Amino acid sequence: xxxxxxxxxxxxxxxxxxxxxxxxxxxxxxxxxxxxxxxxxxxxxxxxxxxxxxxxxxxxxxxxxxxxxxxxxxxxxxxxxxxxxxxxxxxxxxxxxxxxxxxxxxxxxxxxxxxxxxxxxxxxxxxxxxxxxxxxxxxxxxxxxxxxxxxxxxxxxxxxxxxxxxxxxxxxxxxxxxxxxxxxxxxxxxxxxxxxxxxxxxxxxxxxxxxxxxxxxxxxxxxxxxxxxxxxxxxxxxxxxxxxxxxxxxxxxxxxxxxxxxxxxxxxxxxxxxxxxxxxxxxxxxxxxxxxxxxxxxxxxxxxxxxxxxxxxxxxxxxx
Numbered sequence: 001x002x003x004x005x006x007x008x009x010x011x012x013x014x015x016x017x018x019x020x021x022x023x024x025x026x027x028x029x030x031x032x033x034x035x036x037x038x039x040x041x042x043x044x045x046x047x048x049x050x051x052x053x054x055x056x057x058x059x060x061x062x063x064x065x066x067x068x069x070x071x072x073x074x075x076x077x078x079x080x081x082x083x084x085x086x087x088x089x090x091x092x093x094x095x096x097x098x099x100x101x102x103x104x105x106x107x108x109x110x111x112x113x114x115x116x117x118x119x120x121x122x123x124x125x126x127x128x129x130x131x132x133x134x135x136x137x138x139x140x141x142x143x144x145x146x147x148x149x150x151x152x153x154x155x156x157x158x159x160x161x162x163x164x165x166x167x168x169x170x171x172x173x174x175x176x177x178x179x180x181x182x183x184x185x186x187x188x189x190x191x192x193x194x195x196x197x198x199x200x201x202x203x204x205x206x207x208x209x210x211x212x213x214x215x216x217x218x219x220x221x222x223x224x225x226x227x228x229x230x231x232x233x234x235x236x237x238x239x240x241x242x243x244x245x246x247x248x249x250x251x252x253x254x255x256x257x258x259x260x261x262x263x264x265x266x267x268x269x270x271x272x273x274x275x276x277x278x279x280x281x282x283x284x285x286x287x288x289x290x291x292x293x294x295x296x297x298x299x300x301x302x303x304x305x306x307x308x309x310x311x312x313x314x315x316x317x318x319x320x
Contacts, residue, residue, distance in 0.1 A: 006099040006297050006318075009071050011049040012305065014298040024104050029088060031080040033320040036099045037123040038292075038300075039076065040153060040310060041206060042229060046074045047301050050231035062096050063103070075099040077126035079119045080320075088112075094125050099297060101320050111272065116280045120291075123317050124157070124284055126255075128275045130227070131157040134253040136262060138200050138225045142166045145198045147217045149173040150205030151183045151190075153315045154227055156287050158202050159188055161278070171198075173213060176311050186286060203228055208236045215239075215248060224250045289313040294320045 001021040008014045024030050045051055051059055051068040065073030075098040082088045092113035097103060113122045131154060140146060140162065148159045151174040162170045172183045172190045183190050199222060201214035206228040214224045215237070242248075258266045278284070290313045292300045297318050303309045 001102075003103065004101040004294070005065070005073050006075070006294075006301070007065070007071050007073050008047045008301065011047070011070070012302070014047065014301040016295070016298060019100075021102065021104055024084065027107055028104050029082050029084040029086075029107050029110070031093060031103050031105050032083050033078055033080040033099075033101050033103065033294075034092070034119040035079050035123040035317045035319055036075055036097070037077040037127065037288075038304075038316045038318065039127060040304060040316065041204075043074065043301075044304050044307070044310075045229070045231040046072065048231075048305050050233070052232050061098070063098060063100075065098065073098040073100075077123055078103075079113065079122045081119075082110075092117075092119055092122060094122050096126065099294070099318055101294065114276050114280065117276065120288060120317060120319075121279055121282070121284055124279060124287065124315070125272070125275050127153055127157055128161075128278060128284075129271060130154055130253075130255040131161050132271065132275065132278075133255045133259065134158055134202060134225050134227050135161055136259045137251055137253040138202070138223055140165065140168060140200050143168065144200060145169045145171075147171050147173055147195065147198045147201040147214060149201060149203050149210045149214050149217075150228075151176075151179040151188075151314070152204060152310065153287065155202070155204035156183070156186075156314050157284075158204065158227070159183070160186075160284065160287065163188070164278075171195075173210070173217075178312060179314065182286075182289070182314055198222060200225065206230065211235065211250075212237055215243060215250070216241075218248055219246065221247045221249070224248065225253050226250055227253050288315040288317055290316045291319045292316055294318050 003021050056068050061076045076096040078097040172188045195217045197219035198217045201217045202225045203211045203214040204227045
């Protein structure tokens with residue numbers, strides 16, 4: 001039995017390669033991939049070979065092939081349909097897995113997608129978890145004023161979740177014209193004339209300038225939630241002016257751990273159930289703007305490495 005997987009061969013080349021799949025054991029199921037989300041920030045760094053050596057082990061994902069020094073098979077939000085005959089046949093499953101056409105999964109650990117959620121929207125699940133974790137890390141509550149800097153996949157989902165909270169005022173800070181238009185179409189206020197005295201800011205732009213703007217936007221004891229991951233890139237900030245006087249805080253957020261304030265009662269499974277409840281809302285469909293046929297995925301990643309592609313969309317899924 002064969003499958004096709006996307007591999008990054010070097011920092012400039014990706015390709016589809018045939019692999020052998022062993023026949024499933026009685027405790028395993030065969031899954032036909034339908035969609036896999038491209039998490040553009042992280043996956044661009046992986047494809048460019050910009051994962052720091054010290055992070056190679058921590059950054060590994062289930063079923064990853066090779067290593068970050070190339071070649072590497074990477075990805076972490078895939079939705080497929082179970083083809084094995086039996087009680088699960090035809091049901092949708094979400095899992096962390098590289099981009100691959102068919103795969104074998106353990107029936108004891110499957111994460112079934114609720115029937116109300118279509119396959120493409122379900123591919124957002126991993127990044128919804130990232131956005132949800134960031135909001136938990138922040139402590140945003142009813143009535144707060146919030147800036148979200150960067151309206152890509154993660155920034156857009158953070159803004160969307162915040163907008164679902166009562167009386168929370170969300171302002172988007174973005175330079176790209178396409179993304180400004182998308183944010184405006186979704187009902188968000190963009191690029192205000194005055195950017196100061198906000199309660200919280202969320203940074204997702206991956207730039208020093210964006211993080212600096214988030215710091216300057218919050219008022220006394222305001223909190224900046226940093227979601228950008230820079231790989232080997234350095235960040236330069238100006239922390240003079242009122243940063244210390246106003247007791248501002250920069251808080252890192254990463255999806256791999258449930259925040260300490262919740263982990264006595266919450267685990268990954270409970271968090272995922274919240275994600276599924278959120279994704280029953282069709283409003284999230286707008287955050288996937290492009291579908292890439294699997295056969296075209298190597299060319300897509302070769303364009304993604306340069307970064308200009310990110311100016312033309314919010315979210316991309318590979319369609320199998």
